[in-house]
Amino acid sequence: MSSVRTSLTTALVATVLTVALSACGPRPDPVHKEQILAMGTMVNITLWGVDNDVAQKAFTAANQDFNYMQTAYHPWKPGPMGRTNQLLALDAWFSANPSVLPLIKRAKALYHASDGLFNPAIGRLIGLWGFHSDTLPKGPPPSKAAIERLVAQHPTMDDIQIKGIRVRSTNPAVQLDTGGFAKGYAVDRVIDHLRRLGVSNAIVDAGGDLRAIGSHGGEPWHIGIRDPSAPGILAEVDVKGDESVFTSGVYERFYMYKGKRYHHIIDPRTGYPARGTTSATVIGSDGATSDAAATALLIAGPKLWHRVAESMGIKYAMLVASDGTVYMNPAMAKRMHFEHKPPKVVLSAPL
Amino acid sequence: MTRADIVVLVLALALLPMLYVKFWHHGAAGDEVRIMVDGKPWQVVSLKHDRRVTVHGALGDSVLEIKHGAVRFIASPCPSKYCIHSGWLHDGGEFTACLPNRVSIEVIGARARYDAINF
Amino acid sequence: MELSVQPTRADHRIAWLTALAITIHIAESALPNPLPGVKPGLANVVTIAVLCLYGWRMAAWVSLLRVLVGSLLLGTFLSPTFVLSLTGALCSITTLGAAHLLGARLPGAGFGPVGFSLLAAMAHVAGQFYCAYWLFIPHAALFTLLPVLMSMAVVLGVINGIITRTMLQRVTP
Numbered sequence: 001m002s003s004v005r006t007s008l009t010t011a012l013v014a015t016v017l018t019v020a021l022s023a024c025g026p027r028p029d030p031v032h033k034e035q036i037l038a039m040g041t042m043v044n045i046t047l048w049g050v051d052n053d054v055a056q057k058a059f060t061a062a063n064q065d066f067n068y069m070q071t072a073y074h075p076w077k078p079g080p081m082g083r084t085n086q087l088l089a090l091d092a093w094f095s096a097n098p099s100v101l102p103l104i105k106r107a108k109a110l111y112h113a114s115d116g117l118f119n120p121a122i123g124r125l126i127g128l129w130g131f132h133s134d135t136l137p138k139g140p141p142p143s144k145a146a147i148e149r150l151v152a153q154h155p156t157m158d159d160i161q162i163k164g165i166r167v168r169s170t171n172p173a174v175q176l177d178t179g180g181f182a183k184g185y186a187v188d189r190v191i192d193h194l195r196r197l198g199v200s201n202a203i204v205d206a207g208g209d210l211r212a213i214g215s216h217g218g219e220p221w222h223i224g225i226r227d228p229s230a231p232g233i234l235a236e237v238d239v240k241g242d243e244s245v246f247t248s249g250v251y252e253r254f255y256m257y258k259g260k261r262y263h264h265i266i267d268p269r270t271g272y273p274a275r276g277t278t279s280a281t282v283i284g285s286d287g288a289t290s291d292a293a294a295t296a297l298l299i300a301g302p303k304l305w306h307r308v309a310e311s312m313g314i315k316y317a318m319l320v321a322s323d324g325t326v327y328m329n330p331a332m333a334k335r336m337h338f339e340h341k342p343p344k345v346v347l348s349a350p351l
Numbered sequence: 352m353t354r355a356d357i358v359v360l361v362l363a364l365a366l367l368p369m370l371y372v373k374f375w376h377h378g379a380a381g382d383e384v385r386i387m388v389d390g391k392p393w394q395v396v397s398l399k400h401d402r403r404v405t406v407h408g409a410l411g412d413s414v415l416e417i418k419h420g421a422v423r424f425i426a427s428p429c430p431s432k433y434c435i436h437s438g439w440l441h442d443g444g445e446f447t448a449c450l451p452n453r454v455s456i457e458v459i460g461a462r463a464r465y466d467a468i469n470f
Numbered sequence: 471m472e473l474s475v476q477p478t479r480a481d482h483r484i485a486w487l488t489a490l491a492i493t494i495h496i497a498e499s500a501l502p503n504p505l506p507g508v509k510p511g512l513a514n515v516v517t518i519a520v521l522c523l524y525g526w527r528m529a530a531w532v533s534l535l536r537v538l539v540g541s542l543l544l545g546t547f548l549s550p551t552f553v554l555s556l557t558g559a560l561c562s563i564t565t566l567g568a569a570h571l572l573g574a575r576l577p578g579a580g581f582g583p584v585g586f587s588l589l590a591a592m593a594h595v596a597g598q599f600y601c602a603y604w605l606f607i608p609h610a611a612l613f614t615l616l617p618v619l620m621s622m623a624v625v626l627g628v629i630n631g632i633i634t635r636t637m638l639q640r641v642t643p
Contacts, residue, residue, distance in 0.1 A: 037390040042448050136430050205467040224465035231438020247469045356585030363624045370617040
């Protein structure tokens, strides 16, 4: 009869195990979510592990911050950045608004680090293409002559000189369009603000631009990265602690004209939309750097991206080329969990 | 119990934790879709029943299709049709938006598969 | 014209055992159902006992007749419940057949009632589950139920196996 006892014990163990496992089922998750329309996109804010009061305070703060920065950093609407752009065109020293000065300083540093590929001084070119406006242009694209004229004037961040709070531009063609960068900078500011309010687990996601701090109840945050050329999710990446995941994609803003696609990421070297790459994803520490890097890597393309990522201090980068080939560094490859296998993956040297 | 019985039981007991990890780890398919208009919650619709939902946005009507527990945009008055190209959303946390029309949808469920979508 | 059927001893045995299985099946369907999709499956005790005593062919007869007649009596014939029941029975009987063949080749005594019952219960749940998913509720959320159903199958499979064995120990000297 000892075998009856053995099997009864086994059955008991099975029961206990099953009950114990069933207890790990989904529990209500202390997650708070809010959506804010700002900076030309939908900002989704996720908080974990705070009570309702803190969450409401945090959402109000984030809302105010985003609304303020949307006005402050708008390149041509009345506001600090709009005013700065008017004054830059005058070729004289002026006192910059304190809200835009740190942004300009960061932009100058990132311009250098990116070998000039991240160049927010080409505001006039962006305007010529019509991508500065909230509504998408319908075409036709600008004339070759007009584009070449603006490229020849060669506006760069080096043309902007800063002395204390005094700023001037030595090139009248310089107009700042911080589109590829202000969102990242704003995400950083909001994360700082949330931390001051006592939030330690959060995601601030401004479209393709997100920064995540803390964790989802001890588990990493799961971030889905959209497939640039097909419906659905391309890959998942898990982040924990404090990291930013930024994606620049040519599908974000574009228009079709006579069967040709014109997108919003303008290559400062040619004056035309960047070619060869459909999206660039960067995982970095702060939002501003990651945002600028994603833009710069997309413009750099499959040949140059590795060098640019290196000089910008980026540790994780991925490019999706127009033919679907995925380029990334080995450390990035370890973190990317692809939902569908990409047609071709090219691993670079380590970053 | 014979030796074969014990082997089967051990294998079965080993299989169970794997099943829990596989099907419960990632959260799972969502139950509902939260539709936001102009950044404000507009409606939460169950994914259980197949139907079409028309959402009045800033530019006009966006049409959502709900089928087999998934939701997608099938029409929207935006130029890029980005929302339609996002395809079917079924896992909790999946999100897409028609920015020009100020309409966004997010699948909600027990534990979202994704905490955020980078797009 | 007259059609005469000469029932063999085996036919009688199938009929009696099927009747027993159907009785258990119907009695069980009257029990309250705390979890949808979870049933003790006591009728399988008969299937396993038949398998051990008279072999696989007889067990298959008993199992399939039980599903067919049971559904006719309960009024669920050709309904989704019947389709699920039949799929479950087909899967478990196929698995039992494989285990029976395999067991004969294994060193030692092959599978005993507990092993058979556990395999049958798990095959039953797996078959029913995929059938439910493909035919009736093609919703990925259904998969969250699978671990729970499988856990119940393991527990109940073992319990039914022990019942079968105790029963067999009494009927076979």
